[in-house]
Every structure is written in structure tokens, then in C-alpha cells.
Amino acid sequence: MHLGSEIVITPKVILIIFSVFFTTYLFLKLFKKITLRALNNETRSKFRSIFTFLNYSIYLIVILITLDTVGVNVTAIFAASAALLVGIGLALQTLIQDVISGIFILADQTVHVGDIIQVDGQIGKVENIMLRTTRAVTRDNKVLIIPNHKFLTSILYNWTENGTLTRESISLGVSYDTNVNLLKDEVIKLTNEHSKILKHPEPILLFDNYGDSALKFELFFSMNRSFEANFVKSDLRYKIFEKLKELDIEIPFPQRVVTHKNNPTKIQK
Numbered sequence: 001m002h003l004g005s006e007i008v009i010t011p012k013v014i015l016i017i018f019s020v021f022f023t024t025y026l027f028l029k030l031f032k033k034i035t036l037r038a039l040n041n042e043t044r045s046k047f048r049s050i051f052t053f054l055n056y057s058i059y060l061i062v063i064l065i066t067l068d069t070v071g072v073n074v075t076a077i078f079a080a081s082a083a084l085l086v087g088i089g090l091a092l093q094t095l096i097q098d099v100i101s102g103i104f105i106l107a108d109q110t111v112h113v114g115d116i117i118q119v120d121g122q123i124g125k126v127e128n129i130m131l132r133t134t135r136a137v138t139r140d141n142k143v144l145i146i147p148n149h150k151f152l153t154s155i156l157y158n159w160t161e162n163g164t165l166t167r168e169s170i171s172l173g174v175s176y177d178t179n180v181n182l183l184k185d186e187v188i189k190l191t192n193e194h195s196k197i198l199k200h201p202e203p204i205l206l207f208d209n210y211g212d213s214a215l216k217f218e219l220f221f222s223m224n225r226s227f228e229a230n231f232v233k234s235d236l237r238y239k240i241f242e243k244l245k246e247l248d249i250e251i252p253f254p255q256r257v258v259t260h261k262n263n264p265t266k267i268q269k
Contacts, residue, residue, distance in 0.1 A: 017066055024062050028055055052131065094149070095132065101148035102131040110151060111158065116227050118157035119150050125227055139230060159226050165198070166226040170233050172205075172240065173214035175250040180207070180215065183249060190239055191221050196232050198222040213252045 032051050105111055106129065115126045117136065124136025124144040134151070136144040159166055174183060184205045191203040203221040210216070219236075223229060244251060 020062060020066055024058065028058060094147070097149045098132045098147050101152050102129070102133075105129060105134070105148055105151055106131075110156070115161070116159040118159065119146055120154050122146075139227065164224045164226070165222055166224075166229070167220055167222050168226070168229050168233065169218050169220045170237060171208075172217040172219060173211060173251060174217070174244070175252045176215060178215060178249050182247065183217070186243055186247060187217075187219060187240060190243055191219065191236065194232065194236060194239075196223060196225060196228065197236075198224060213254050 035051075111117060111126055111129060111134065113126050113129060117124060117126060122138070122144055124138045124146075126134060126136045127143075128135040132148060134146045134148060136146060138144050172187070187205050188203050191197055192199055197203065198221070201222050203219065206218045206220060208216040208218045223232060241251075
């Protein structure tokens with residue numbers, strides 16, 4: 001059978017094509033089986049996406065080599081469709097960037113399932129890492145879909161990279177006539193009584209500065225459930241506010257003294 005002037009399809013050619021694709025299939029299957037066997041369960045699930053991308057890439061190369069072997073001028077095909085390929089390349093630029101970024105993320109394990117991350121001001125707990133996107137759940141239970149290229153082009157904060165323990169803080173301002181030693185004892189005691197705050201390392205009330213209207217303090221404490229930090233901070237602020245009222249400690253607000261240059265009671269004639 002003849003197709004054009006250069007391509008000749010014979011039983012031998014068909015057998016070669018079949019053998020090439022069957023050998024490629026066996027090689028990829030064996031490679032995947034051996035590699036997955038050496039990985040643990042968590043890493044195994046991550047690398048399945050990489051293997052899928054690898055399969056497509058190798059099959060594409062095999063197809064091009066096979067076409068060239070049976071007499072198809074692959075270079076001419078690419079030259080004839082150069083404009084189309086450029087257009088497709090530009091359209092798929094972001095997609096390819098996401099896929100390559102996904103491979104890097106899975107390979108170097110920058111992000112793991114269960115990590116709490118912050119990207120472009122958005123905070124979420126990673127639920128699933130795929131080849132093109134990463135899915136995370138925010139504190140208000142909304143699904144955050146992050147294109148993988150964001151991890152390479154933006155600053156990534158991984159709250160749990162060094163473990164689940166994180167240090168949190170809240171600010172506090174009190175009046176200048178406050179007994180600061182009493183304040184320190186009561187706030188630390190109140191913090192230690194909170195069920196979701198760790199007692200070790202111990203909470204610290206840092207005397208931060210002398211403000212215009214208040215003495216400024218910063219309370220530092222540690223948690224191992226940082227995804228709930230906002231709720232714990234809010235709860236702690238409620239408790240501290242009630243305790244300060246109980247101790248008659250004032251939380252001052254900014255005050256300004258205004259001096260009139262002219263007497264406002266003077267009646268102009």
C-alpha cells in the first residue's frame with residue numbers, strides 16, 4: 001500500500017510500529033511499578049501525576065520518531081504548521097507553566113497535603129496537590145484553587161514546614177497608671193488556662209513600647225493548631241477584656257488637646 005510518493009505501508013512497517021508502541025508500554029509500566037514500590041503511600045500518590053505527564057511526553061516522542069522512520073517528513077509538518085504551533089504555544093503557555101510548576105512542587109516536596117500555606121494573602125489548608133492546580137480549604141470552609149505557577153512566582157509562607165507548632169501574638173494597650181506587674185501575672189495566667197494554647201513554651205507578655213496614650217504590650221503564645229489561630233485570638237481578647245474590666249484597668253483611646261488661639265466666646269461687633 002502506497003501513501004504519496006515517500007510513505008510505503010507494509011506488514012513489516014505495521015509490525016515495527018506495533019512493536020515500538022508495545023515495548024514503550026511495557027517499559028513505562030515496569031518503570032512506574034518499580035518506582036512506586038520504592039515510595040511511601042504519601043509520596044506515591046503525589047508522583048502519579050508526574051508519571052501521567054511523563055507517559056504523554058514519551059508517547060509523543062515515540063510517535064514522532066516512528067513517523068520519521070516510516071518516511072513521514074516530520075520537519076516539513078512542523079514547518080507547515082509553524083504559525084499554528086506558535087498560536088497554540090502562546091495559548092497553552094500558562095497551562096504548561098502550571099504543569100511544570102506542579103512537577104517541581106511534587107518532586108522537591110515544597111508543599112504537602114495537610115500543610116497550612118499563605119499565598120498572595122490567602123490562607124488555606126492543602127487538601128489535594130495535582131499536576132496543574134493545588135486545592136486548599138480556607139478558614140471559612142471555602143475551596144481555594146491555586147494555579148501551581150503561583151508557588152514559583154509569588155512568596156509562599158508554609159506555616160507548618162517546620163512542624164505544626166507556631167507562635168502567635170496579640171497586641172494590648174493599657175493606661176499609664178496600670179500596675180504592670182499585676183497585668184503581666186493576670187494575662188499570663190489567663191493565657192495558660194486556654195485549652196488550645198500550649199503551656200510549653202510558656203506565654204510571654206512583652207512590654208513593647210510607651211505609646212502616645214497607652215503602654216503597649218505584645219502577648220506571645222504557642223499553638224499546634226495554627227489553622228484555628230484567629231478563633232483562639234478572638235476568644236483570648238474577649239477573656240482579657242473582661243479581666244481588665246474586673247481589675248479596673250483602663251484601655252485608653254487616643255486623646256488630643258485642642259487649644260483655641262482666639263477666644264470663642266468673644267462677640268465680634
